[in-house]
Amino acid sequence: MDIQTIIDIDRQLLGIINGNHNMFLDTLMLTLTSGLMWIPLYVALLYLVVKNNETMGQIILIMACAALCFFLTEFVTEGLVKPAVARPRPGNDPEWMYMVHVVNDKRGLDHSFFSAHAANTFGIAMFFCLLVRNSVFSFMMVTWSLINCYTRLYLAMHYPSDILTGLLYGAVVGSVVYLICRVMSRVIAPKQQFVSSQYTSTGYSLADVDVVVCVLVFSYLAAIIISLTMHYS
Numbered sequence: 001m002d003i004q005t006i007i008d009i010d011r012q013l014l015g016i017i018n019g020n021h022n023m024f025l026d027t028l029m030l031t032l033t034s035g036l037m038w039i040p041l042y043v044a045l046l047y048l049v050v051k052n053n054e055t056m057g058q059i060i061l062i063m064a065c066a067a068l069c070f071f072l073t074e075f076v077t078e079g080l081v082k083p084a085v086a087r088p089r090p091g092n093d094p095e096w097m098y099m100v101h102v103v104n105d106k107r108g109l110d111h112s113f114f115s116a117h118a119a120n121t122f123g124i125a126m127f128f129c130l131l132v133r134n135s136v137f138s139f140m141m142v143t144w145s146l147i148n149c150y151t152r153l154y155l156a157m158h159y160p161s162d163i164l165t166g167l168l169y170g171a172v173v174g175s176v177v178y179l180i181c182r183v184m185s186r187v188i189a190p191k192q193q194f195v196s197s198q199y200t201s202t203g204y205s206l207a208d209v210d211v212v213v214c215v216l217v218f219s220y221l222a223a224i225i226i227s228l229t230m231h232y233s
Helices: 003-018 023-032 035-051 056-085 116-132 135-154 160-188 206-232
Strands: none
Touching: 003 135, 003 160, 023 135, 023 206, 035 056, 035 206, 056 116, 056 160, 116 135, 116 160, 135 160, 135 206
C-alpha cells in the first residue's frame, strides 16, 4: 500500500464523518471542541487529587505529572511534528478544501499532523485512568477524549490518521508519565493497597470519583443547552 492510497483512504473516511451536518450539530461541535468548555472538568480533577492525597508533596507530584502530560503532547505536536511534516489541515488543503464542510469558516491556522487535541486529551485521560483505577471513571474519561477527537473530524480540522496518531502518542505519554509518578510517589509517601467498597484500589474515594463523573455529565448537558440556545436564538 503506497502513500497515495493511504491518503485516499484518509480522505474517504473524513468525508464519511464530515459529510453529515446540520446547524445544531455545527454549534454543538464548536462548543465541545472549545478548551473553555472543559474547565469544570479540570477543576473537578484537581478536587479529586487534593481530596484524596494526604500530603502537599503527593498533590504537587500528581499535578506536576498531569502538567507534564500536557507539555509533552503539546510541545511534540505543535513544536516539533507539525512544523516538520507541514501537512495542511483538510480545510486548507488546495486539493481537498472545497470537498469538506467547514463550520463558520474556521479552518485552523497551523498544520494537521498530528492532532494535539487527541494527544492532549488522551494523554490526560490515560494518566488519570491509571491513577484512579475505576471502570466508570475510565469510561467517562476515554469517552471525553474520543468526543473531542470526533469534533476535530466533524469540523474538518484533522484527518483520521492525525487523530489515530494523536491517540497512540497520548496513550504512550500518559502511561509513561504515570509510571514516573508511581515511582516518585513511593519515595515521597508509599501508598497501601486499598480493599474497600468505598475506595478504588489506589485509594480514591468513590464518592469523589462520582463528582468528576457528574461534572462531565453536566458539562455535556450544558454544551447541548448552549447549542440549542444559540441555534434557536
